[in-house]
Amino acid sequence: MTRSICVDRRAMVDTVEYGSGEHEREFDLQEQQIEPEPGAPFKLSTLIRTPDYRLRIFISSTLQELQAERQAAAMAIRRLRLAPVLFELGARPHPPRELYRAYLEQSHVFIGIYWQSYGWISPEMEISGLEDEYYLAGDRPRLIYIKEPAPEREPRLTELLDRIRAGSAVSYKRFRSPEELRELIENDLALLLTERFETVDLVRDDAMTRGATTAAPRVPTLPVPASPIIGREAELATVVALLEREDVRLVTLSGTGGIGKTRLSLAVAAQLERAFEDGVRFVDLSAIRDPASVAPAIAQALSIREGPGQAVLETLSTALRTQRMLLILDNFEHVIGAAPVVGHLLASSRWLKVLVTSRTPLRLAAEHDVPVPPLSLPAVEPKARAGATTLELLDQSAAVRLFVERSKAVRHDFRLTADNAAAVAEICRRLDGIPLAIELAAARSKILPPQAILSHLGSRLDLLTSGSRDAPARHQTLRAALDWSYDLLASDEQALFSQLGVFVHGFSLEAASAVAGEPPAGVLESAGALAGWARRSLFSSRPVPQQPEGSPAFPLALVDSIQSLVEKSLLSSVPGYAGEPRFAMLETLREYALRCLSDAGDDERVRQRHAWYFVGFSEKAWRYLRGADAAAWFERLAIEHDNIRSALYWAVEREPILALRLATALGEFWDARGLPSLGRHWLESAIAKVEPEESSSADLALLCAVARLETMRLAFRQSEYGPAMRLARSVAEWARRQGEQRVLIEALAGSGMLSVYAGDPMTAIPLLEEGLRLARADGYEMGILDTLQHLGAATLFLAQFAEALVYLEESLARAQSLGAARWIANAYVLIGFAELAQGALARAADVLVEAGRYYWQVNDIVLAIYPLSMLAEIALARGQLDRAGRLLGIVEELLERTGTMIMPVFAERLATTEGTLRSQLGEESFQAARVEGKAMTPDQAIAYALGGEGNV
Numbered sequence: 001m002t003r004s005i006c007v008d009r010r011a012m013v014d015t016v017e018y019g020s021g022e023h024e025r026e027f028d029l030q031e032q033q034i035e036p037e038p039g040a041p042f043k044l045s046t047l048i049r050t051p052d053y054r055l056r057i058f059i060s061s062t063l064q065e066l067q068a069e070r071q072a073a074a075m076a077i078r079r080l081r082l083a084p085v086l087f088e089l090g091a092r093p094h095p096p097r098e099l100y101r102a103y104l105e106q107s108h109v110f111i112g113i114y115w116q117s118y119g120w121i122s123p124e125m126e127i128s129g130l131e132d133e134y135y136l137a138g139d140r141p142r143l144i145y146i147k148e149p150a151p152e153r154e155p156r157l158t159e160l161l162d163r164i165r166a167g168s169a170v171s172y173k174r175f176r177s178p179e180e181l182r183e184l185i186e187n188d189l190a191l192l193l194t195e196r197f198e199t200v201d202l203v204r205d206d207a208m209t210r211g212a213t214t215a216a217p218r219v220p221t222l223p224v225p226a227s228p229i230i231g232r233e234a235e236l237a238t239v240v241a242l243l244e245r246e247d248v249r250l251v252t253l254s255g256t257g258g259i260g261k262t263r264l265s266l267a268v269a270a271q272l273e274r275a276f277e278d279g280v281r282f283v284d285l286s287a288i289r290d291p292a293s294v295a296p297a298i299a300q301a302l303s304i305r306e307g308p309g310q311a312v313l314e315t316l317s318t319a320l321r322t323q324r325m326l327l328i329l330d331n332f333e334h335v336i337g338a339a340p341v342v343g344h345l346l347a348s349s350r351w352l353k354v355l356v357t358s359r360t361p362l363r364l365a366a367e368h369d370v371p372v373p374p375l376s377l378p379a380v381e382p383k384a385r386a387g388a389t390t391l392e393l394l395d396q397s398a399a400v401r402l403f404v405e406r407s408k409a410v411r412h413d414f415r416l417t418a419d420n421a422a423a424v425a426e427i428c429r430r431l432d433g434i435p436l437a438i439e440l441a442a443a444r445s446k447i448l449p450p451q452a453i454l455s456h457l458g459s460r461l462d463l464l465t466s467g468s469r470d471a472p473a474r475h476q477t478l479r480a481a482l483d484w485s486y487d488l489l490a491s492d493e494q495a496l497f498s499q500l501g502v503f504v505h506g507f508s509l510e511a512a513s514a515v516a517g518e519p520p521a522g523v524l525e526s527a528g529a530l531a532g533w534a535r536r537s538l539f540s541s542r543p544v545p546q547q548p549e550g551s552p553a554f555p556l557a558l559v560d561s562i563q564s565l566v567e568k569s570l571l572s573s574v575p576g577y578a579g580e581p582r583f584a585m586l587e588t589l590r591e592y593a594l595r596c597l598s599d600a601g602d603d604e605r606v607r608q609r610h611a612w613y614f615v616g617f618s619e620k621a622w623r624y625l626r627g628a629d630a631a632a633w634f635e636r637l638a639i640e641h642d643n644i645r646s647a648l649y650w651a652v653e654r655e656p657i658l659a660l661r662l663a664t665a666l667g668e669f670w671d672a673r674g675l676p677s678l679g680r681h682w683l684e685s686a687i688a689k690v691e692p693e694e695s696s697s698a699d700l701a702l703l704c705a706v707a708r709l710e711t712m713r714l715a716f717r718q719s720e721y722g723p724a725m726r727l728a729r730s731v732a733e734w735a736r737r738q739g740e741q742r743v744l745i746e747a748l749a750g751s752g753m754l755s756v757y758a759g760d761p762m763t764a765i766p767l768l769e770e771g772l773r774l775a776r777a778d779g780y781e782m783g784i785l786d787t788l789q790h791l792g793a794a795t796l797f798l799a800q801f802a803e804a805l806v807y808l809e810e811s812l813a814r815a816q817s818l819g820a821a822r823w824i825a826n827a828y829v830l831i832g833f834a835e836l837a838q839g840a841l842a843r844a845a846d847v848l849v850e851a852g853r854y855y856w857q858v859n860d861i862v863l864a865i866y867p868l869s870m871l872a873e874i875a876l877a878r879g880q881l882d883r884a885g886r887l888l889g890i891v892e893e894l895l896e897r898t899g900t901m902i903m904p905v906f907a908e909r910l911a912t913t914e915g916t917l918r919s920q921l922g923e924e925s926f927q928a929a930r931v932e933g934k935a936m937t938p939d940q941a942i943a944y945a946l947g948g949e950g951n952v
Helices: 064-079 097-105 129-136 155-166 178-210 233-244 261-275 291-301 312-320 332-348 387-396 398-410 421-430 435-446 450-465 473-487 491-500 509-516 527-538 556-567 587-599 603-624 630-639 641-654 656-665 667-672 676-696 698-717 721-738 741-757 761-778 781-797 801-818 821-837 841-857 861-877 881-898 904-921 923-935 938-945
Strands: 029-031 046-048 056-060 083-085 109-114 142-147 170-175 250-254 280-284 326-330 353-358 367-371 582-584
Touching: 056 064, 056 129, 064 083, 064 109, 064 142, 064 178, 109 129, 109 155, 109 178, 129 155, 142 178, 170 178, 233 250, 233 261, 233 353, 233 367, 250 261, 250 332, 261 280, 261 326, 261 353, 280 291, 291 312, 291 332, 291 676, 312 332, 312 881, 326 332, 332 353, 398 421, 398 435, 421 435, 421 450, 435 450, 435 473, 450 473, 473 587, 491 509, 491 556, 491 587, 509 556, 509 603, 556 582, 587 603, 603 630, 603 641, 603 656, 603 667, 630 641, 630 667, 630 821, 641 656, 641 676, 656 667, 656 676, 656 698, 667 676, 667 698, 676 698, 698 721, 698 741, 721 741, 741 761, 741 781, 761 781, 781 801, 781 821, 801 821, 821 841, 821 861, 841 861, 841 938, 861 881, 861 904, 861 938, 881 904, 881 923, 881 938, 904 923
Parallel strands: 056 083, 056 109, 109 142, 142 170, 250 353, 250 367, 280 326, 326 353
Antiparallel strands: 029 046
16 A cells, blocks of 8 residues: 655744854755555655745654753754654653554654663553554654663663664664764755655656646645545445536535544545546635635635635635636535535536535535435344354444454454454444444543443433434434543543633644633733733834744643543544644534533633633734744644634624734734735724724724724735725824824835835825834834835836835845845845846846745745746846746736736736747747646746746
8 A cells, every 4th residue: 555645734844043043045845745656665755845844754762861862853853944743742651652653644754763761561562652653654764873882771672673773774873972863863864855856856857848738746735534434435436426427516425423524525535636637625614603704714725815806705716717626625514604605616617526524415406415324333133143243243334343443543452352242233333333423432442341331331322312302313322422431531631621622623732721721921801911012012123033932831731631532532633833742623522522611601711711822822923924934933823723713703702802912913914825805804893893992092092003004904915005095094193193103104104005006106205204214213123124115116116226226225134134034025026126127137036036935935925926927027038938938827827826916017017028928939839838837836836936047
């Protein structure tokens, strides 16, 4: 069986500073899926990519005796801009196998560090976790390091090392100190990754020579199930056959909670992924409650940005119009009122197909409803024959197979025997073949034999089914299984489980600690707290943090309780940012947890803490979004966006000032991620809630002014210059009256920016000159930076190149001193424009490539379009006609994908470049080059565009 490891999009790259403080060349990698020849071993193939992916390196060792070595290994890995997976939960005492197996499955390279201790052997295991991790690494590249001397090495470790040394596919080296280990790991990883570039380069080059009709290896976009699907062969075949029919566009998997709809949809996706030219995309809607939010959620999941002046659904329909894609919409029952959105998308795109999971059908004309039944059950037979039919039970009952496999996962020696077969069969029958209920019961096999599970579970089922007769039978059964699992928890685990239900799509240990413990320090619900934040962070002289913050420590009791919930299948380990521990609940379990929380009367208190935490998290993130670590923090916010949205839903009704804090801190995120409509909705909702009290508090008035500035920027992103200008002027008037100097500077910079890009730079210049004078007098660094850049743009568009370059060179120097990545990129774009307009092609190309790299570093695809468009113009001027055509195709594709309208001054130059190229290259050759560019993925496109003349 071929193993495909998926790089998670949420693992963003941090910017690394070496000892000199200089930023080194980026060394960022992204894995590709490349099909090996039949029977060939799996190989990890890598490709130099843009900064939103990186590989995870799992470090296996004992903890106490090798603590210094673990830190040395992590340092070596980070120096290569990769992600170390230091599974401290596993290294500290006796990790559950499920947890370290999950972390290994999410890693790409295995590093084993060994000295004297063989490690602890749990009662249910025959080998230590240390040895088990080595074998679970499977066919991943393995780098082994042995510390010498080791006079007290345990015999079983010596035996393990002998077996490892005999393996031909393992790198095996000795070391004496942490410093030596760090150097070995850094060199070995660099060599390992370099060797693997060649395989992908051959595939990529071969695809390019075959032309644009050959699809490049597809980046995985689907969640990776933790275990294989069991017992759904018939349903899988039915759904696949339906979706392969040309006349079938919409299939709905319907069924009760816990029946396995999501798992079946992923199995369908895996089987059909290569049948769709543009792949299969998965959108989880469980966090959405408002049908109006469905189109924005789909657009966000597909990285489709809102077009200026367009409704999100219109932008989405346009982007999908030519896509040959299977779109999976999971958990649609929460937003069944959005069914017309699905109908609209299908009507807009001839080749789009949609697979929906929902507890109820959508009732659209094109829908093919496929009810998902329970797993097949064993026939009822006399007890005397139970032992004789063990194999028959396995063969005929998917429910039994699922119970056995999940039991083996928690107890490796579990077997179906003559003694327990009857009990297992009866458990499955009593649980009606519902997969989630069976998995919860099987999780107890670690400590209970099937007979005991049946005894405990049976009484609960009898009690429930004798009661709520008005509920569907399967709902009663699932509720009974959930009640039983919940009742077996210790009281502190019950409380933690119910509190964790407030998290949507997972949580970090830090978030769990905040909700289940004390609120984060400094995160208060008062208006004054936001005013303090605004003056301290938004209007500080140096808002970009210069030093990384340390990792927090978590209470051991909390960590142990979370481990326990994972062992009992009530939580699962999911990919976190850069290998950080993260956990999640299935949606059915989450609904049950919230019911328990409500029954305990603790709902409001816990939701308040949840909101408090994400206000603090978002405000902390904001401080980094203007700096060198912007990419990492944009991705952290993206991971938590569903939690943030849930906090906003609660806060805007219960504590609107808290909602105002949260929405204001997220303005920069919504802008960069192309979500201006969503951002304006939350900002305007929060402002409307607090406006009646605004005049009663100077602090609250300041908060509203800051929020209006963020709203102005989002309106500008939508090309709504009129509303944006009214906001900027109203804030400026308020700031003058109140003497809020830095607010006034921001408002003047905003007004000037709007005038520049609305085509009126003459009006902009006096506004910006006043803002610059005030900012210099005040020492407000970010105000100086903003006004310098807008003044540079204004004079540039008036063809005053020498004056423009003075402004822009100063803005670049200031942005570099602050580490403000987006401002560095903006300065490079405008300098490149100036140099290009004066015919300095080499200088223009250099700075535009730098601009593209910075934009890609912070994942701003929209602004990356500008340097790419000018690089096409430069290629044309140099006579690199095919390259110019490909670059124009790339720009066209990115404009379509993002729904962006390029600014008029750039659009005019782009149109001129295209017209000239058509006449010089000829229509047929022009179209061929253009199509090649459009066929590239965004990653390939950026790598090609920024690669310079070597890619001609």
